[in-house]
Amino acid sequence: MTAELAANGKPFVHHHGAHCETAVTSALFRYQGMDISEPMIFGIGSGIFFGHLPFLKMTNLPITAFRAKPGAVFRKAAKRMGVDFVVKTYRDPPKGMDELRQVLKSGQIVGLATNLYWLPYMSERHRWNFSGHNIIVLREIEGGFRVSDPTIGAPVDCTADGLEQARFVPGPLNPRGHMYYIKSIRPNPDLRQACINGMKDSCNAMLRIPLPLFGVRGIRFLARKVVKSPDKLGFQEACRQLAGTVRWVEETGTGGAGFRYMYAAFFHEAAELFGSNELADLSKEMTAIGDNWREFSVTAARIIKQRDKEGETFAKAGGLMLKCADREEAFFRKLQKVARKLKA
Amino acid sequence: MVSDIRARIEEAREAVLAGKKSPLYYHMARRQMTPAILARAAGIASFRVKRHLRPEIFSRLKTSVLDRYANALAVTREELKTLPNS
Known part of the structure; x- marks a missing residue:
């Protein structure tokens, strides 16, 4: 500072x-x-996302995004705060x-x-x-x-x-x-309404985009791809791709676990703002999902370093990712219901 | 990940030293670019960029073309024609 x-x-x-x-x-x-804190901005601007873009390459690896596209967070947050x-x-x-x-x-x-x-x-x-x-x-x-x-x-x-x-x-x-x-800026922004809008938008982005590359379906798509990759690409290349994915999860944006922890922090703050126990529960659930992603990263790292060839397989990594997808789907379905009930 | 990029650059250096590629290839790899990206950056058609990766063609380029590459890659014209030592 x-x-x-x-x-x-x-x-x-x-x-x-x-x-x-x-x-x-x-x-x-x-x-x-x-x-206003960082997680709050992240939540209001609907920063959380998932997208796998195999046709866009960066240093020869496909892009896997765990957040909304650059620029969107600022624009959405500013709009919702009436700035x-x-x-x-x-x-x-x-x-x-x-x-x-x-x-x-x-x-x-x-x-x-x-x-x-x-x-x-x-x-x-x-x-x-x-x-x-x-x-x-x-x-x-x-x-x-x-x-x-x-x-x-x-x-x-x-x-x-x-x-x-x-x-x-x-x-x-x-x-x-x-x-x-x-x-x-507007001196007294309607924080509660902004939060609700942000949550609803995130639900739509994760659940309702009708393409298999984005949201929860995108996670499943990537998971299936990871499982198949050693047969399809050969071990070496599959490892390279997996390493690229892990970097997107853990390193880029320095969010950690694909920004899931930051989103959990948002719910923690929102729970205080609304005085809602349901949101506090959702925050815990999101932290658990973040742990799940971290578990995937650890497994993937062990595959790449060939630590335990029997136990750590691509199928296991893909399975962990599918688990993430299931939990996130349940999470956002629940959030949809909760957000509808919240009063601005 | 970083090592992956390093390895790529090292590979490029060896290819240039072996006379298979032009120095442009090395400088492109060093800036983590592909021929398509370099083409956009330098304002030269990508098929020409790919052609210029061949040493015999690169050595006959005009200075005006070299300058455009030098600009896009943020090196001087002399550096562009040679490999750095390290």
Whole structure:
């Protein structure tokens, strides 16, 4: 936690966040004077999701998303809180940089979607080609920008060239200079209604998308694929794919267990807000589901490292995943009923 | 995962040293790109990019084309033509 001055001399407190997008969104809210936690943003913005995209490849591995697509969490959360906000993308890099400078001059802090690989301050180990990383720009400095990156302990300097490079990267999920900021907030937002809307939206995303790649059906799809993969791809390649999946579960967004723990934290807070025991139970259930995902990751890691060839098989990993799918389906069906009963 | 990327880059280096690929191939791998992504970044058709991965064709490229690659990969033109040492 470090205090830092933004463009108009207003203090900005840097927090180390659990997940980049929710951390950035909550920091933007906090800067405007509304104290709201990361899990709350995650829940209201319907951050939880599942999607397996075999046709979109990143470093030769299919994408498995455990959260809503980059940018959606901010937009949904801001809308549901009745906030006046701006979201913009650009075709032309210089124009995008110019507008960023202008907005900074007007005393706003700005959230940006960037590519992890091209951010110049990233260490070599963390650099990989992922275009959904969110940061906040605080103010312009000579030859660059002062940047608050929630995955790093303190604000850092970033060169203008590097930032431009990171904001405009061709390839899958091109951020196209995605930039967002809050103009003004409503002083007393209807938190309860926002929570209910967020829950309902998450239920729809997990249960009602009529494609087998998304939501609960997506988990089952991936589980079946994992079970079949050693026969289909050979052991080596199957391990590589599985390692990629595990990384999506545990590492990306630093959510842990595919953001399930963070969603549980949201229900914990919501239970207090509504004074509802049912939500508290749901929170416990979600934590248990998170544990289940973690179990899957451990099993998968043991397969890849070939620790126990008899006990740890692809079938077991797939089975664990199917169990996750069943539990999540039950969870969201129950949530649907509970959310309907809640009063704003 | 990181080791996977490293291995890929190392493979690329060996292919270039063996004369099978042009240095462009190495620099592309180092930036974790594919020919399609590099093509978009440099503004060059992807079939041309793939062609330029062959050393004999890469060595005859004009400076204007090299500059576009250098820009997209954030290296200088001289670096683009050679392999770094490490």
